[in-house]
Each structure stands twice: as C-alpha cells, then as structure tokens.
Amino acid sequence: MSAETSSSSAISDVEGVSLYDVDHPAPVIEPPRKRTGKTPKGSRTNFEMYAWLFMRLSGIVLVVLVIGHLLIQLVLDGGVSKIGFAFVAGRWASPFWQVWDLAMLWLAMLHGANGLRTVINDYAERDNTRFWLKMLLYTATVFTVLLGTLVIFTFDPNIR
Amino acid sequence: MATPTLEKNGTAEAGFADTPYITATFRIRRFNPEVSDEAQWQDFQISIDPKERVLDALHKIKWELDGTLTFRRSCAHGICGSDAMRINGKNRLACKTLIKDINPEKPILIEAIKGLTVLKDLVVDMDPFFQAYRDVMPFLITKGNEPTRERLQSPEDRERFDDTTKCILCAACTSSCPVFWNDGQYFGPAAIVNAHRFIFDSRDEGGEQRLEILNDRDGVWRCRTTFNCTDACPRGIEVTKAIQEVKRALITRRF
Numbered sequence: 001m002s003a004e005t006s007s008s009s010a011i012s013d014v015e016g017v018s019l020y021d022v023d024h025p026a027p028v029i030e031p032p033r034k035r036t037g038k039t040p041k042g043s044r045t046n047f048e049m050y051a052w053l054f055m056r057l058s059g060i061v062l063v064v065l066v067i068g069h070l071l072i073q074l075v076l077d078g079g080v081s082k083i084g085f086a087f088v089a090g091r092w093a094s095p096f097w098q099v100w101d102l103a104m105l106w107l108a109m110l111h112g113a114n115g116l117r118t119v120i121n122d123y124a125e126r127d128n129t130r131f132w133l134k135m136l137l138y139t140a141t142v143f144t145v146l147l148g149t150l151v152i153f154t155f156d157p158n159i160r
Numbered sequence: 161m162a163t164p165t166l167e168k169n170g171t172a173e174a175g176f177a178d179t180p181y182i183t184a185t186f187r188i189r190r191f192n193p194e195v196s197d198e199a200q201w202q203d204f205q206i207s208i209d210p211k212e213r214v215l216d217a218l219h220k221i222k223w224e225l226d227g228t229l230t231f232r233r234s235c236a237h238g239i240c241g242s243d244a245m246r247i248n249g250k251n252r253l254a255c256k257t258l259i260k261d262i263n264p265e266k267p268i269l270i271e272a273i274k275g276l277t278v279l280k281d282l283v284v285d286m287d288p289f290f291q292a293y294r295d296v297m298p299f300l301i302t303k304g305n306e307p308t309r310e311r312l313q314s315p316e317d318r319e320r321f322d323d324t325t326k327c328i329l330c331a332a333c334t335s336s337c338p339v340f341w342n343d344g345q346y347f348g349p350a351a352i353v354n355a356h357r358f359i360f361d362s363r364d365e366g367g368e369q370r371l372e373i374l375n376d377r378d379g380v381w382r383c384r385t386t387f388n389c390t391d392a393c394p395r396g397i398e399v400t401k402a403i404q405e406v407k408r409a410l411i412t413r414r415f
Binding site: 019020021022025026027028029030031032033034035036037039041042043044046048049051052053118121122123125 | 193194195196197275276277278279285287288291292295339341342343344345347372373375376377378379381382407410411414
C-alpha cells in the first residue's frame with residue numbers, strides 16, 4: 001500500500017519525463033524460473049516421493065522420540081538439574097537409550113535437512129545459489145550425523 | 161437497446177432518496193511499460209449499483225473514464241476464465257464477484273494475478289501457465305483401434321473425476337499458490353487438476369505417463385497443502401483434494 005494513489009491519472013503525470021515510449025517499452029518483471037517449452041523434463045526417479053513419505057513417517061516417530069526425550073531430560077525426576085556427565089553416562093550404558101538417541105539423531109537430522117532442502121528449492125531462484133546452499137546443507141548434515149553417531153558408539157564413561 | 165423507454169421509466173420512478181447507486185472507489189494497480197517501468201495504484205470513483213459485478217465497474221471505468229485501462233474478459237459470465245484478478249487480495253473472477261459482497265465502503269483493490277509477468281495493467285503473460293497445462297498432456301490417450309461407437313462409462317466412473325472437469329483454466333488457483341510464486345517450474349494446481357481429470361478417467365489409458373510426469377521434482381510433491389488454490393477456485397473445485405488424490409495414486413502405485 002506504499003505506492004502512490006491519486007484520483008487523477010497518476011501515470012500520465014510522469015509522461016513528460018518518461019524514458020519509455022511505444023518503441024522503447026520498459027522491461028517487464030518476469031517471475032522466477034518460469035516454465036517454457038525448453039524446461040527440462042523430469043528425472044523419472046521416485047526420490048521426491050520417498051522424501052515426502054519419509055517426512056510423514058519420520059515425523060510420526062519423532063513425535064514419540066522427542067516428547068519422550070524432553071520429558072525424561074527436563075520434566076521427570078528432578079528436571080534439568082539432574083543432568084550431568086553421570087546422568088548421560090548412566091543412560092548410554094543401556095543399549096536401549098543408545099538406540100533411542102541414535103534414532104532421534106538420524107531421523108531429526110534427515111527430517112530437518114529435507115525440510116530445509118524444500119525451503120531452498122522453494123526460495124532460491126538461481127540454479128547456482130540452489131546448488132551451493134544445498135551443498136552447504138548436505139555437508140552440515142553429514143558432519144553432524146557422523147559426529148553424533150561416533151559419540152554415541154564410542155562414548156567412554158571412564159574418560160577424565 | 162431493445163427497451164429504451166422501459167429503462168427511462170425505471171430511472172424516473174427511482175426517486176433521489178432510494179436510488180440503488182452508491183459511490184465506490186476502485187483502486188487499480190496500473191502498469192504501462194510504454195510510459196513507466198513502475199506500477200502505480202490509481203483511484204477511480206464511480207457511482208454504481210452495488211448489485212452489479214466488479215467487471216461492470218471495470219467496464220464503466222474503461223468506457224466512461226479512462227480508455228487506457230486494460231484487462232481481459234471474453235464471455236463475462238464465469239465460463240471463459242479470462243478475467244481472473246486479485247480483488248481485495250483474493251483471486252476471483254471479476255465477472256462473478258458482486259460489488260456488495262466485497263465491502264464497497266472501503267476502496268476496492270484490483271490488481272493482476274501474481275506469479276505471472278504483468279504485461280499491462282491487469283493483463284498477464286499466461287504462456288508459462290499454459291505450458292504447464294500442455295506438459296501434463298490434457299487429452300484422451302488410448303491404445304488399440306478406435307471403437308465404432310462412443311466409449312461407454314458408468315455414472316460411478318464419471319463421478320470419480322467430476323469435480324476436476326469443472327476447471328475453466330482461469331489461473332486463479334495457480335497464481336494463488338505460494339510455491340508457484342517462488343518457483344515457476346512447479347506445475348501448479350491447475351495443471352495437476354487437469355491431469356487428475358484424465359488420470360481418474362476410466363476411458364483413458366495414459367494415466368501412468370501423467371503420474372510419471374507429476375512424480376517429478378516439480379510435480380505434486382512440491383504441494384505444501386496451503387489450500388490457497390481451493391479458496392481461490394471460482395468454480396468451487398476442491399483443488400487441494402485433487403492434488404492429494406494424485407499423491408495417493410502415486411504412493412499406492414508403488415506400494
């Protein structure tokens with residue numbers, strides 16, 4: 001609504017100083033990445049479908065995992081004050097919590113990464129920007145997932 | 161033209177106090193590349209019967225106030241789908257929107273539909289929209305010899321895709337879709353609706369090809385189910401539901 005409004009013909013007011021005329025029309029504003037006859041055809045893979053399905057299924061599992069995680073860590077049995085090295089060491093002594101945390105790490109990271117991939121696909125206009133943003137995203141995801149997995153499996157409670 | 165005397169009588173009988181006419185302001189987004197590279201809002205005050213449509217107001221402005229106002233309309237009765245525009249921030253057909261329904265006390269905002277190149281005033285370049293439509297192959301595909309009589313279909317089979325046959329290709333849905341605004345490579349709701357119309361047609365045998373096209377990176381999986389398209393559709397097609405049905409068909413095809 002910031003544009004000027006007037007009851008008289010607003011456009012004809014600027015006619016005197018206009019740079020544009022019938023032979024030299026102003027450039028029009030094209031939408032990002034518009035579809036033409038030369039738009040490449042699909043890759044014929046099911047990747048997008050599996051990504052979509054993964055988001056739904058991992059979302060359901062993550063609701064249980066994350067809410068359970070938050071309850072145990074922050075609410076039940078003394079709340080956040082009980083968390084310390086001993087608490088973490090005690091939990092990771094059990095394979096059940098190792099699997100829980102590992103599943104949460106992988107699902108949350110992949111779920112979030114795929115969500116961000118979607119956001120990049122939606123909002124990055126140029127192919128180059130898309131490519132590099134996604135490379136950054138994938139690097140960060142792989143790094144975090146591998147580091148987390150390494151910590152869960154090689155955790156040593158006797159470390160000083 | 162046929163009954164000039166009747167019209168005269170009508171206006172004479174309507175007294176000054178109970179005239180149906182009101183003064184309404186139409187704030188129209190004007191763009192003329194031959195004059196300026198910037199679009200501007202321009203106000204038009206006209207006296208009009210609120211029971212008339214926005215298209216009638218646009219006609220009145222074009223015919224009586226400013227002949228340079230440019231917009232598309234063909235049939236003017238909600239069938240051809242030429243006059244989709246953004247009225248008070250919502251995509252509607254100007255020929256199906258009554259002025260009394262959109263609060264004429266405040267200025268009525270009219271602009272071109274979003275996500276397509278504005279060529280002049282309310283006219284946009286529809287080529288990318290129709291390219292997406294073409295890309296889903298919106299025609300009957302069959303194998304074998306042509307039958308000597310019509311291809312029969314049960315009422316139940318016809319009912320399956322009845323909703324999506326109503327599409328008039330006005331682009332109100334596609335140009336209300338935030339995914340399409342940001343990435344024109346997305347097929348958009350209208351193309352998917354028209355693919356749906358043939359995918360679920362029992363007479364058609366090209367469903368597999370169309371599903372393969374919509375399984376693509378720019379196909380149905382980009383739909384974020386914001387329901388903008390269902391809200392915008394002047395024909396009342398449940399657009400988002402149709403897109404979800406294509407998604408379901410893709411998943412059940414695989415599993």
